[in-house]
Amino acid sequence: MDTIILKARGKINLTLDVVGKRDNGYHDLRMIMQTINLHDTITITKTKTEGIRINNNLAWLPKDDKNITYKAAAKFLEESNIKAGIYIDIFKRIPVAAGLAGGSSDAAAVLVGLNKLFGTHYSKRQLMKMGVEIGADVPFCILRGTALAEGIGEVLTPLPSLPPMHILLAKPNISVSTASVYKALNIAEIEKHPETDDYVEAIKRQDIDYMTTHMGNVLEDVTIKMHPQIEEIKQDMIRMGALGSMMSGSGPTVFGIFPSKYEATLAAEYFKNKCGLREVHVTSTFCKAKREGKRRHER
Numbered sequence: 001m002d003t004i005i006l007k008a009r010g011k012i013n014l015t016l017d018v019v020g021k022r023d024n025g026y027h028d029l030r031m032i033m034q035t036i037n038l039h040d041t042i043t044i045t046k047t048k049t050e051g052i053r054i055n056n057n058l059a060w061l062p063k064d065d066k067n068i069t070y071k072a073a074a075k076f077l078e079e080s081n082i083k084a085g086i087y088i089d090i091f092k093r094i095p096v097a098a099g100l101a102g103g104s105s106d107a108a109a110v111l112v113g114l115n116k117l118f119g120t121h122y123s124k125r126q127l128m129k130m131g132v133e134i135g136a137d138v139p140f141c142i143l144r145g146t147a148l149a150e151g152i153g154e155v156l157t158p159l160p161s162l163p164p165m166h167i168l169l170a171k172p173n174i175s176v177s178t179a180s181v182y183k184a185l186n187i188a189e190i191e192k193h194p195e196t197d198d199y200v201e202a203i204k205r206q207d208i209d210y211m212t213t214h215m216g217n218v219l220e221d222v223t224i225k226m227h228p229q230i231e232e233i234k235q236d237m238i239r240m241g242a243l244g245s246m247m248s249g250s251g252p253t254v255f256g257i258f259p260s261k262y263e264a265t266l267a268a269e270y271f272k273n274k275c276g277l278r279e280v281h282v283t284s285t286f287c288k289a290k291r292e293g294k295r296r297h298e299r
């Protein structure tokens with residue numbers, strides 16, 4: 001096998017809490033992460049000449065060692081002591097710098113893909129260990145599904161899959177740097193922390209009503225202060241029938257959970273045509289159990 005094609009799926013946060021700050025500047029988090037079906041497509045090909053080459057469909061996104069997939073590939077080849085040439089083509093659909101872990105997911109796909117391409121047989125756990133050195137969200141993007149993430153995001157407890165849900169993503173036409181949001185956050189001033197443990201219990205009993213009405217993200221207040229339109233998008237989503245709406249990660253993407261694909265699509269038209277948002281996507285939650293069941297069946 002000389003080429004492999006992978007789906008690098010994005011994520012949303014159903015909860016995001018910051019519970020402490022380490023001396024090295026990293027924050028201790030507790031968050032419930034959910035993989036979504038919106039994905040970038042990563043194609044990795046072995047080449048005759050040694051080195052890592054990158055291409056992608058966005059003119060302004062780095063195509064050199066600043067692309068996170070370069071770091072992932074370099075790390076993998078170094079750890080495995082492999083001298084080879086690879087070409088990585090990235091077709092981006094996940095909005096960039098948007099709170100959807102697009103870059104982390106691309107990096108995760110590269111680690112998983114190279115493991116298959118070079119037959120190195122690393123376990124998922126070993127790949128996740130490699131991944132955390134590239135970015136805190138990379139291990140979750142390797143694990144996928146629904147999980148409680150603690151530590152800096154790398155201590156993962158898998159949770160039962162959510163029932164399939166229709167998700168609308170609407171990103172204001174701005175980019176937000178994760179670092180600037182954490183810098184502006186004062187942990188002592190957080191007014192309301194999400195009830196993470198109760199939320200985990202709600203997932204276990206598949207209580208959609210609780211899940212849609214008790215989402216919480218302590219970074220929302222910080223990012224909304226910088227960009228008040230995030231609050232407007234949240235309110236518009238609810239007016240248009242969302243069961244719940246929240247900012248994902250450090251933002252600025254707002255997501256809404258809708259009762260049907262039809263209602264999510266109608267709301268998407270509003271955000272695109274009436275509000276002029278350029279990055280609006282209707283997607284759904286990724287159900288890992290369903291996919292693994294299908295694989296077993298196929299075998």
Ligand code: ATP
Nearest residue numbers: 067068096097098099100101102103104106137249
């Ligand atoms: P997170 O939710 O993990 O904070 P994000 O959605 O906020 O992620 P990304 O889309 O991962 O952010 O991008 C963050 C930065 O990484 C951008 O400024 C971008 O230029 C850079 N970057 C490097 N490689 C990639 C890539 N393959 N895809 C997206 N961004 C990349």
